[in-house]
Amino acid sequence: MVTVDFGRLDLTPGGRVLDIGCGSGRHATAAYRLPRARVVGVDLAFLELVAAKGRLELHDRLGEHGGGQWGVCQADGLHLPFGAGRFDLVVCSEVLEHMPDPGQAVAEAARVLKPGGHLVVSVPRRWPERICWALSRGYATAEGGHVRIFRKTELVVLLEHGGLTAGCVHYAHSLHTPFWWLKCLIGLKRENVWPVRLYHRFLTWDILRKPRLTRFLEQLLNPVLGKSLVVYLRKNVGQARRVSTDPLENPEGAHKRVPLEQARAEGQAADLVRRLAALRGVREDVVENKKATGHHVR
Secondary structure, three states: OOOOOHHHOOOOOOOEEEEEOOOOOHHHHHHHOOOOOEEEEEEOOHHHHHHHHHHHHHHHHHOOOOOOEEEEEEOEOOEOOOOOOOEEEEEEEOOHHHOOOHHHHHHHHHHHEEEEEEEEEEEEOHHHHHHHHHHOHHHHHOOOOOOOOOOHHHHHHHHHOOOEEEEEEEEEOHHHHHHHHHHHHHOOOOOOOHHHHHHHHHHHHHHHHOOHHHHHHHHHHHHHHOOEEEEEEEEOOOOOOOOOOOOOOOOOOOOOOOOOOOOOOHHHHHHHHHHHHHOOOOOOOEEEEEOOOOEEEO
16 A cells, blocks of 8 residues: 655656655555655564565566665664655555654655655544544554644644745545544454454555445545545755765765775764665665675665
């Protein structure tokens, strides 16, 4: 299930894409289909990264990609291990509602975004989310659950405060809204109850087959019943950025590794940690796919 409509973005081939809170890799995989895109997915949950890696590797085997590169990295969205102005597109889908400090997350996303680059953010829509909270006490209190509900105006103000300008806004996944109401009513952990199981089977079929009828119905219902609020923004071109000499990519070629640089002073120790995490070299919590050689760094 992909929430971001990449067709709304004027991305050039070979652009760098960051998926913050990538989870199992649904948006990282969709971005990997873009022409020569270089995609990085970050998440704190290691098992989610393993799932994302497996999904991206599957697309490699099937040839379902745009001829670019991908990598996954275990990292905190509040302290991203990348230099300023590194990415042409940053995706932050269904993440901010989990964070106690969404302002810091937005500031980090804006920091790593190039001036003029795109940021796409999605969060649960306010009124369907309110019903979920009313139907299930555990929906909000469960570990990893949603800790806040955003109004559209509140979200836009928060995002624009980070030096971004909002453009298009739309709603998505209207067919999923009743499913979550049903789960909250019956019980979030009672996944084997037949109404939940049957509805889940329908949604899976719809995602895989994309029949015209359900696509039409979802587009028709999204403005009213859409579960997700999606905001598209651009970073202001005139915004100052910190100049950094630490490369995210190898200037000699897309498929060659960048050598690690040695810190020149003790006072730069914190910056060294950021550089080490940003480089495309071997790192314990980074799994990269090198398409030129066909080998994976584990």
